[in-house]
Amino acid sequence: MQTTANRFQPGFANTPETDPTPLHVEGRFPDWLSGVLVRNGPGTFDLKHTRYRHWFDGLALLHSFAFADGAVTYTSRYLHSPAYHADMASGRISFRGFASDPCRSLFKRAMSLFTPTPEGMNANVNITRLGDNIIAMTETPMAIAFDPRTLETLRPYGYDDGREGTERLQGSVTTAHPHYDPSRRLAYNYLLHFGMQSRYQVIAIDGGTRRRLASIQTAHPAYIHSFGMTERYLILVEFPLVLPSPLTILLGDKPFIENYRWQPERGATFHIIDKENGSVAARAEADAFFAFHHINAFERDGEIVVDLSAYDDARLIDELRLDHLRSADPKITTGRLRRCRIPLSGGRATYETIGADAIELPRIHYRAHNGRAYRFAYGAGTRSADADFLNQLVKIDTETGAGVVWHEADCYPGEPVFVPTPDGRAEDDGVILSVVLDGAAGSSFLLALDAQTFTEIARARTPVPIPFGFHGQYFDL
Numbered sequence: 109m110q111t112t113a114n115r116f117q118p119g120f121a122n123t124p125e126t127d128p129t130p131l132h133v134e135g136r137f138p139d140w141l142s143g144v145l146v147r148n149g150p151g152t153f154d155l156k157h158t159r160y161r162h163w164f165d166g167l168a169l170l171h172s173f174a175f176a177d178g179a180v181t182y183t184s185r186y187l188h189s190p191a192y193h194a195d196m197a198s199g200r201i202s203f204r205g206f207a208s209d210p211c212r213s214l215f216k217r218a219m220s221l222f223t224p225t226p227e228g229m230n231a232n233v234n235i236t237r238l239g240d241n242i243i244a245m246t247e248t249p250m251a252i253a254f255d256p257r258t259l260e261t262l263r264p265y266g267y268d269d270g271r272e273g274t275e276r277l278q279g280s281v282t283t284a285h286p287h288y289d290p291s292r293r294l295a296y297n298y299l300l301h302f303g304m305q306s307r308y309q310v311i312a313i314d315g316g317t318r319r320r321l322a323s324i325q326t327a328h329p330a331y332i333h334s335f336g337m338t339e340r341y342l343i344l345v346e347f348p349l350v351l352p353s354p355l356t357i358l359l360g361d362k363p364f365i366e367n368y369r370w371q372p373e374r375g376a377t378f379h380i381i382d383k384e385n386g387s388v389a390a391r392a393e394a395d396a397f398f399a400f401h402h403i404n405a406f407e408r409d410g411e412i413v414v415d416l417s418a419y420d421d422a423r424l425i426d427e428l429r430l431d432h433l434r435s436a437d438p439k440i441t442t443g444r445l446r447r448c449r450i451p452l453s454g455g456r457a458t459y460e461t462i463g464a465d466a467i468e469l470p471r472i473h474y475r476a477h478n479g480r481a482y483r484f485a486y487g488a489g490t491r492s493a494d495a496d497f498l499n500q501l502v503k504i505d506t507e508t509g510a511g512v513v514w515h516e517a518d519c520y521p522g523e524p525v526f527v528p529t530p531d532g533r534a535e536d537d538g539v540i541l542s543v544v545l546d547g548a549a550g551s552s553f554l555l556a557l558d559a560q561t562f563t564e565i566a567r568a569r570t571p572v573p574i575p576f577g578f579h580g581q582y583f584d585l
C-alpha cells in the first residue's frame with residue numbers, strides 16, 4: 109500500500125460497501141426531495157498484487173442517497189462487472205483500462221475493447237435511464253443495468269439493433285454522457301469505430317434500439333468524452349488529442365489513452381449535425397483546446413453557442429494518475445467556461461472565456477434548459493491556481509460572468525447535481541447536491557445548497573469516507 113501525505117487520501121483509498129444506513133442530518137433537506145441521488149465512481153484502487161494507475165480505472169462503486177420526509181439513507185454497492193469478479197479474484201488487472209493494463213500473462217486484449225462482448229465493463233463513469241432501465245456506463249459500449257433502490261447489479265445492458273434484419277452497429281468507444289431529447293423521445297450518443305478508415309458514428313437511441321444518424325470518417329480519431337446538443341443539432345468536437353495510427357490501439361498492448369497524442373497543430377474541429385436527417389449543417393475549425401465536458405449549447409441568430417469546460421491542452425489526463433494524486437504535493441489544472449460560437453453560414457469558430465472561476469464536472473438545469481438558452485452553470489472548481497484537487501463548488505452566471513462559490517477549509521466537493529423544485533419558476537429554483545470529502549475529519553458528507561443563494565441548507569455525514577467519483581443522477585422513483 110502506498111503511503112500518502114496529502115489532505116484527501118481517503119478519496120483514492122479502497123472503500124468497503126455500506127449497508128443501508130440512515131444518516132444524521134444537520135439542517136434540513138427539503139420535504140419535496142423524495143427521490144434518490146445515485147452516484148458512480150471508483151471504489152477500489154489497489155488490488156492484492158497490483159494497483160490501477162489512473163483515477164478513471166478503479167472498480168465501480170455505486171452510491172445512493174435516498175430521501176424521504178427530510179431523512180436520508182446512504183447505501184453503496186460494488187458493480188458486479190466481469191472486471192470486478194476477475195480482478196478481485198485474481199488480485200490483478202484482467203482487462204485493458206483507460207490508463208491501466210493487465211500483466212501480459214493475463215492480457216486479454218481481444219476481450220477488452222474491440223469485440224462487443226465480453227469486455228471488462230467496469231462501468232464507473234456515469235448513470236442514465238434508458239427506457240425502463242437504469243444503467244451504469246463507461247466509454248466502452250456495453251453498459252450494466254442495476255436496481256436504483258438496492259444498487260444490486262442486474263444484467264449487462266445490450267442494445268437490440270442487429271435483430272430482425274436491422275444493421276448491428278459496430279464500434280468500440282462511446283461516451284458515458286448520452287443526451288436525451290424529450291421532444292423527439294430519443295437519446296443520442298456517439299460510437300467510434302476503429303479501422304483503416306475510422307468513423308465517428310452519431311447514433312439515435314430509441315428504447316434499446318440504436319440507429320446510425322451520421323457517420324464521419326477520420327484517419328486520426330480524437331478522444332471525445334462528451335458532446336453537445338441544441339434543439340436541432342448535435343455538436344461533436346474533435347480535440348487535437350488523437351490516435352496517430354488507429355492500428356496501435358488495435359494491435360498494440362498499451363492502455364487505451366496512452367495510444368493518443370496531443371497534436372495542437374491540428375486545432376479543434378466542430379461538427380454540427382442535424383438531428384432531423386444526420387447531415388453536417390456546419391463544420392468549423394478552432395484554436396487547439398481540450399475538454400472532457402460540454403456544459404450546454406443552443407442556437408442563436410444564425411450561430412451555435414457551445415459552452416464547455418475548456419483546457420489549453422490535455423495535461424490534466426496525466427495529472428489524474430493515481431501516483432500523482434496520492435503524492436505529498438499534487439497539483440491539478442482546472443477548466444474554464446469557454447463559450448464557442450460556430451457560424452452556421454461557415455467560417456471559423458470563435459470563443460470567449462466567461463467568468464473568473466474554474467469549472468469542471470459541470471451541471472445545469474438539464475430538463476428545462478438543455479439545448480436551449482440558459483443562464484446558470486454549476487460545477488466543482490479550484491480555489492487557486494496551485495490547488496491540489498477540486499476544492500470548491502461554483503455557480504457561474506453565463507450572462508454576466510459573475511461567480512458564487514461554496515468553500516470550506518480542507519473540503520473537496522464532487523460534481524454538483526441540480527434538482528429543481530417542483531413547480532419552480534426560476535432557472536435556479538432548486539437544490540444542489542454534492543458529496544464532499546472532509547479532509548480534516550477524514551470523512552464525507554452529502555451537502556445540499558440552495559441553488560439560488562448557494563448557501564448551505566443541510567448536510568449528512570456518511571459512516572465511511574466516500575472516494576472521489578465522477579457523475580451521478582437524481583431520480584424520482
Ligand code: CO
Pocket residue numbers: 233285333334400401578579
Ligand atoms: Co464525464
